[in-house]
Amino acid sequence: MSVIEYRIPQQRRLVTDLPGPRSAALIERRRHAVGAGVASSVPVYAADVDGGIVVDVDGNALIDLGSGIAVTSVGASDPAVVTAIREQAAHFTHTCFMVTPYEGYIAVAEKLAELTPGDHPKRTVLFNSGAEAVENAVKIARVATGRSAVVVFDHAYHGRTNLTMALTAKNQPYKQGFGPFRPTSTGSPPPIPSARAGTTTAPRSPGSRPPAAPSHRSRGRSGPTTSPRS
Numbered sequence: 001m002s003v004i005e006y007r008i009p010q011q012r013r014l015v016t017d018l019p020g021p022r023s024a025a026l027i028e029r030r031r032h033a034v035g036a037g038v039a040s041s042v043p044v045y046a047a048d049v050d051g052g053i054v055v056d057v058d059g060n061a062l063i064d065l066g067s068g069i070a071v072t073s074v075g076a077s078d079p080a081v082v083t084a085i086r087e088q089a090a091h092f093t094h095t096c097f098m099v100t101p102y103e104g105y106i107a108v109a110e111k112l113a114e115l116t117p118g119d120h121p122k123r124t125v126l127f128n129s130g131a132e133a134v135e136n137a138v139k140i141a142r143v144a145t146g147r148s149a150v151v152v153f154d155h156a157y158h159g160r161t162n163l164t165m166a167l168t169a170k171n172q173p174y175k176q177g178f179g180p181f182r183p184t185s186t187g188s189p190p191p192i193p194s195a196r197a198g199t200t201t202a203p204r205s206p207g208s209r210p211p212a213a214p215s216h217r218s219r220g221r222s223g224p225t226t227s228p229r230s
């Protein structure tokens, strides 16, 4: 078994009250410089992250229960990732694959085909964010099927762009005041029993999606909505 070596000791250690003075100063700077619509879960500011520990700007070592909302699953500063980023950045950071393509894009697509379930042919397109990926998945599905309706699960979150807000079930804090949204999706209970139980017992926030609709046919206006493309 390989032993992982960390730059930062994997221990929780508090050296100031939270937030410490340096985080408190950043909170004040932020108040003037950063829009109020961006919230943060914790009042401390990260200086270094390694393994399961975040060290804040005051030197407090805290257990990293967020891990970048679970997307830094290989760690926040894994040496292999750091080396790969450094090597790539020394050559070019961006050409736009649609203008000047490069091998790395193809290599990522090949790796995803290898790692994802199923041995059928698979192809990939890459996007900058989750919301952009969801939007493009909807575009691809609409062209492929000729239908425009999108079925979303109750309580689902899909992003902060206009279409993904429309697909997001929860009104507060994601959608309130940001409409209008295109009425192209219908609510459906999630396939997870515990979450499904939540859909019948949890109170609904004002303006949130109604219970599962009897039909998933589109209420939108673009394109055919009920029959698959022949």
Ligand SMILES: Cc1ncc(COP(=O)(O)O)c(C=O)c1O
Binding pocket: 069, 128, 129, 130, 131, 132, 134, 157, 158, 159, 160
């Ligand atoms: C399930 C799901 N879909 C979409 C998104 C939106 O991703 P992004 O913030 O990268 O646009 C998120 C982000 O948390 C998500 O959890």
